[in-house]
Amino acid sequence: MSDEHNIFVTEERIDGDDDGPLAGKTIAIKDNMSTEGVRTTCGSSMLADYVPPYNATVVDRVLEAGATIVGKVNMDEFAMGGTTETSAFGATDNPAAPGHVPGGSSGGSAAAVAAGDADFALGSDTGGSVRNPAAFCGVVGIKPTYGLVSRYGIVAYANSLEQVGPLAPTVAEAALLLDVIAGSDPNDATTNDGGDGSNYAAAANGDVEDLTVGVITDLIEGADDDVVAAFQESIDDLESQGAEITEVSLDSLEHAVQAYYVIAMSEASSNLARFDGVRYGPDVDAAGNWNDTFAAVREEGFGPEVKRRILLGTYALSAGYHDKYYKKAQDARAWVKQDFDSAFEEVDVLASPTMPVTPPELGESLDDPLQLYLMDANTVPVNLANLPAISVPAGDVDGLPVGLQLIGPKFGEETIIRAASAAEQ
Amino acid sequence: MSDSPVDPGDVRHVAELARVDLDDDEVEEFTEQFADILTYFEALDEVPEVDAEPELVNVMRSDEVREGLSQEAALQNAPETEDGFFKGPSVS
Numbered sequence: 001m002s003d004e005h006n007i008f009v010t011e012e013r014i015d016g017d018d019d020g021p022l023a024g025k026t027i028a029i030k031d032n033m034s035t036e037g038v039r040t041t042c043g044s045s046m047l048a049d050y051v052p053p054y055n056a057t058v059v060d061r062v063l064e065a066g067a068t069i070v071g072k073v074n075m076d077e078f079a080m081g082g083t084t085e086t087s088a089f090g091a092t093d094n095p096a097a098p099g100h101v102p103g104g105s106s107g108g109s110a111a112a113v114a115a116g117d118a119d120f121a122l123g124s125d126t127g128g129s130v131r132n133p134a135a136f137c138g139v140v141g142i143k144p145t146y147g148l149v150s151r152y153g154i155v156a157y158a159n160s161l162e163q164v165g166p167l168a169p170t171v172a173e174a175a176l177l178l179d180v181i182a183g184s185d186p187n188d189a190t191t192n193d194g195g196d197g198s199n200y201a202a203a204a205n206g207d208v209e210d211l212t213v214g215v216i217t218d219l220i221e222g223a224d225d226d227v228v229a230a231f232q233e234s235i236d237d238l239e240s241q242g243a244e245i246t247e248v249s250l251d252s253l254e255h256a257v258q259a260y261y262v263i264a265m266s267e268a269s270s271n272l273a274r275f276d277g278v279r280y281g282p283d284v285d286a287a288g289n290w291n292d293t294f295a296a297v298r299e300e301g302f303g304p305e306v307k308r309r310i311l312l313g314t315y316a317l318s319a320g321y322h323d324k325y326y327k328k329a330q331d332a333r334a335w336v337k338q339d340f341d342s343a344f345e346e347v348d349v350l351a352s353p354t355m356p357v358t359p360p361e362l363g364e365s366l367d368d369p370l371q372l373y374l375m376d377a378n379t380v381p382v383n384l385a386n387l388p389a390i391s392v393p394a395g396d397v398d399g400l401p402v403g404l405q406l407i408g409p410k411f412g413e414e415t416i417i418r419a420a421s422a423a424e425q
Numbered sequence: 426m427s428d429s430p431v432d433p434g435d436v437r438h439v440a441e442l443a444r445v446d447l448d449d450d451e452v453e454e455f456t457e458q459f460a461d462i463l464t465y466f467e468a469l470d471e472v473p474e475v476d477a478e479p480e481l482v483n484v485m486r487s488d489e490v491r492e493g494l495s496q497e498a499a500l501q502n503a504p505e506t507e508d509g510f511f512k513g514p515s516v517s
Contacts, residue, residue: 259472280502304451310443318439332472
């Protein structure tokens with residue numbers, strides 16, 4: 001198959017079982033999920049030749065469900081980015097909006113679904129990395145409640161925030177894939193039994209009678225006007241189908257991006273310490289002691305955004321700064337959780353545009369890291385609060401896709417799937 | 426002393442702590458970017474102290490021998506091995 005959008009890092013077919021809910025279907029796997037015998041690069045030169053000796057739990061589950069894996073797809077390096085441009089394997093074009101980024105970090109996953117290269121895809125979402133590319137590529141993506149899906153065999157970035165999530169053309173298909181991958185796993189102690197025996201696919205019935213939807217005004221204020229207009233049309237549509245619409249304001253959200261980046265970078269600085277060139281990684285011919293050799297391997301193997309986050313995370317955790325950054329970020333995280341809990345006493349789901357902007361042009365936005373971080377304003381609060389959320393297509397602005405984000409309470413997957421299935425009709 | 430929360434010496438110091446070599450251009454670029462980003466993070470000062478219960482609990486299992494990777498599989502990605510061991514750089 002020709003790969004005109006640079007979606008695949010490795011095109012390789014892995015056949016699944018003969019029958020199961022995904023029999024006869026194809027799936028693309030984000031390249032941070034271990035596939036036994038098939039290289040798993042995480043979008044990094046550091047792992048360009050890394051071949052895992054075992055499968056991630058989610059890979060086993062989709063194969064047991066009958067799916068055929070068609071390849072490992074592109075992503076921002078170590079899932080750090082929102083455009084898939086930080087990949088060591090080049091940028092991916094957006095099939096729904098050529099010349100524009102597909103979003104990220106699971107940009108290859110969303111692009112594979114949008115281009116029809118796969119029926120389904122798996123992505124991972126640490127601060128929006130499933131919902132952002134789903135919105136930018138005009139497909140559906142779900143970030144499950146923390147612990148609903150096993151992370152065993154996923155290359156770790158920020159453990160306390162990340163979840164594996166499904167991408168598909170429709171809400172019902174995304175829900176079906178979530179049924180396949182959800183459920184506790186003895187190999188991941190952070191999993192819970194919230195998804196055991198689930199039937200999320202049945203919830204995609206389009207029924208929003210008696211459903212109360214709270215629009216988060218704080219996440220409208222920073223969004224582009226034409227994005228807000230498309231979002232409002234989706235909300236009006238839900239109202240016309242019987243949903244009750246109300247407005248909600250959460251004061252803590254002002255600090256969500258700051259808290260998210262401090263926590264994610266701190267966890268990354270610790271997680272990525274393992275890449276020292278001894279067990280895997282490039283073989284550099286450095287002179288000197290082990291400190292010099294490790295530093296040379298990491299200079300060569302990591303790209304600029306990964307170095308930036310490792311260094312800032314190291315800084316935030318270093319003596320004298322821990323209380324100022326990391327501890328305050330944990331306070332902000334707890335505050336965001338409390339705000340969401342209070343809001344869900346009044347409403348069933350919360351709504352915002354998934355992304356405050358439409359997909360930037362390729363190469364347009366990479367120069368200014370802080371501006372890119374601010375693009376995550378609407379997605380990171382969900383990860384901080386461990387909640388489920390879905391992005392569903394909500395029309396377009398001059399041909400550029402817009403996403404509607406629906407957020408649910410803990411284990412509220414069925415509710416957001418129901419609401420999203422009404423919104424996509 | 427400047428108002429910037431970070432100077433090139435700070436960037437070199439954390440890079441050393443994190444074991445990442447940087448060339449001079451990278452130090453210059455990161456110094457500028459880190460100043461912007463850390464200034465933005467300063468707003469966390471306004472966040473009140475919040476009491477929170479941890480959601481995760483320890484999960485225990487009995488300490489029994491289970492199937493694991495073979496030595497060969499565990500070593501298969503290493504750039505250098507010797508006699509069935511990983512081979513690292515010299516310590517001193």
